Amino acid sequence: MTARASARETLALVADSCTELPWPRRDSAPDGPLGWPGYDASRARAAERTGESESVVCAVASVEGTPAVLIAFEFGFLGGSLGQGTGDRLEAAYTHAREHRLPVVPLIATGGSRMQEGMLALTQLQRVARQSALTREAGLPQIAVLRDPTTGGGWATLGAGADVVLALPGAQVGFAGSRVRPADADPAAYTAEAQVAAGSADAVVPPRELRATLGRWLRLLTGPSHEPAPVPRALGATDLPASGWDAVRRARAARRPRAARYLDAYFTDRLAISGDRCGGTDPDGMLCGFGTHRGRTVAYAAQTGTATRPAGYRTATRLIRLADRLGIPVLTLVDTPGAANDAAAERQGAGAAIAELFGAVATARTPLTTLVIGEGGSGGALALAAPGRTWAVPDSYFSVIAPELAAAILKRPPEEVATTADRLRIRPQDLAELGVIRTTDRPAP
Incomplete structure (x- = not known):
């Protein structure tokens, strides 16, 4: 698998098994809320090309034996962009996670907000941020996986806001997408490796190790205990110092x-x-x-x-x-x-x-x-x-x-x-x- 794999290829890579969540349907005006010429046609072409009706696929899955809610972005659907329909699905996925006490794993590949929906698309970031915050308050872990690309609001909410942030090698990661950066910007600064070096992500994980690594993290973060950690035994000297x-x-x-x-x-x-x-x-x-x-x-x-x-x-x-x-x-x-x-x-x-x-x-x-x-x-x-x-x-x-x-x-x-x-x-x-x-x-x- 490459960092540009489809949503369902990514789900198959990390999940032992999964069941897609039902998603809310939104009635849309012709060419969307802004009446953007050609928007319906663009969505139809994206659906035909990818087999998806929106830019995310949400599922309840088992990862190395631990259940979780997975949110996989489909970059082939309008660049994995976030619109109102995307926000509906994300909110439903997070709500399901809280109701069933499940961790959330966003598998992100997005260019940011959907231009054809304007400010209504941008405000989906507030919805996502609220859902993430509510899930955090509920004591449920969130582990993000940064695919290629992870830019714009998707990085600034689902990605950077997660408790643990993993990234695929070579993935483009940054708040500014490739088309809106300064012309003289160093492309090396917008990589998964650069984000780890800067302290914004925890580790780069090769695709072949992703399922096992996610499984380990999910097991570790879903095992609460109210008992204090035992004191480690001394490994060095056993006699006390004289002075x-x-x-x-x-x-x-x-x-x-x-x-x-x-x-x-x-x-x-x-x-x-x-x-x-x-x-x-x-x-x-x-x-x-x-x-x-x-x-x-x-x-x-x-x-x-x-x-x-x-x-x-x-x-x-x-x-x-x-x-x-x-x-x-x-x-x-x-x-x-x-x-x-x-x-x-x-x-x-x-x-x-x-x-x-x-x-x-x-x-x-x-x-x-x-x-x-x-x-x-x-x-x-x-x-x-x-x-x-x-x-x-x-x-x-x-x-x-x-x-x-x-x-x-x-x-x-x-x-x-x-x-x-x-x-x-x-x-x-x-x-x-x-x-x-x-x-x-x-x-x-």
């Missing part, structure tokens, strides 16, 4: 287990989300996604031992809010010397990004579990920590700021850094005595 500076050295050791190793040990299956939906990613600083632990879904946000950038904090916020809405517990792994503090981070809104994460953690209704697995540097680490449900491994520390910086703030000479580390009481056993971390509950095996 504060010893704790710092251990946490900074090159061979100390990092986030990827903890996630691999904890999950039997996991899928990543990527990007903050604001133009940024932080793949080297924050790992986010959903996985299976002991047969149930747990969301995760894990720092990797580097300075966390604003996009990393925003991605973690996105992850926690999605998990909260779907009723999925969250595991966070703290490991950062602190938030990135260079000029670029300030221009990217570091303070606002950290504030948003603090707010998401503070207001989450789903249970959060935190394990400090390395460095816990200042507010950039604390933002990811669950109040009252934070643990720490023996080769970690948590501090108001790195001991070197604390000494500098207090105008102490470099030779007093180790002493400062002791006085800050940053060892795991110190943090337990202070009530900052917990020592009860048995870690997961």
Whole structure:
């Protein structure tokens, strides 16, 4: 299958089986609501060419065993454009999904709004946005698949507004379609790959892997659980550090287990989300996604031992809010010397990004579990920590700021850094005595 496959070819690619939904019929004036000359003839030719009567086919389907409502666009029908009839079908599909508690999977291939219906076509985006919002409020996941092309309002509502956004390789993706962009626009910016790099989509998935990937995502996002995520077991040192500076050295050791190793040990299956939906990613600083632990879904946000950038904090916020809405517990792994503090981070809104994460953690209704697995540097680490449900491994520390910086703030000479580390009481056993971390509950095996 190519990214330009028909609606029914796409349904056959991703679904084990499907049943087309009945769709509402709309009586239309000759040549549509605007009386556009030749519009009826254009629709008739499109119907004859594609075998469809509108630009979307909606069905209830099973994808790798998980039921869902699929919305497949037919690009061959007037460029997959959205008109009033399209809006009717989309509204009916979303309503059916909410009534039957089913996730929604838009399989998008559209050039945008239908010109022959003018502003009445454009207002269908408001209908779609409302249906998507109602489905979100109902706690049902939406997973979009971007085919070729996904442009205009279809991208700005069904696509970019989904919880998880997957894309086929080489698909044209962007708000501006090819005929309305500036003449000197770089075409590489309007691709699926560019949207993933910019944090607006989560992954590019080859067609041969699409059904399996969709099935995994649907299983993960339709498995709510109100039980907290178990605490991962420590993978590094088992003895406690003798001094504060010893704790710092251990946490900074090159061979100390990092986030990827903890996630691999904890999950039997996991899928990543990527990007903050604001133009940024932080793949080297924050790992986010959903996985299976002991047969149930747990969301995760894990720092990797580097300075966390604003996009990393925003991605973690996105992850926690999605998990909260779907009723999925969250595991966070703290490991950062602190938030990135260079000029670029300030221009990217570091303070606002950290504030948003603090707010998401503070207001989450789903249970959060935190394990400090390395460095816990200042507010950039604390933002990811669950109040009252934070643990720490023996080769970690948590501090108001790195001991070197604390000494500098207090105008102490470099030779007093180790002493400062002791006085800050940053060892795991110190943090337990202070009530900052917990020592009860048995870690997961």
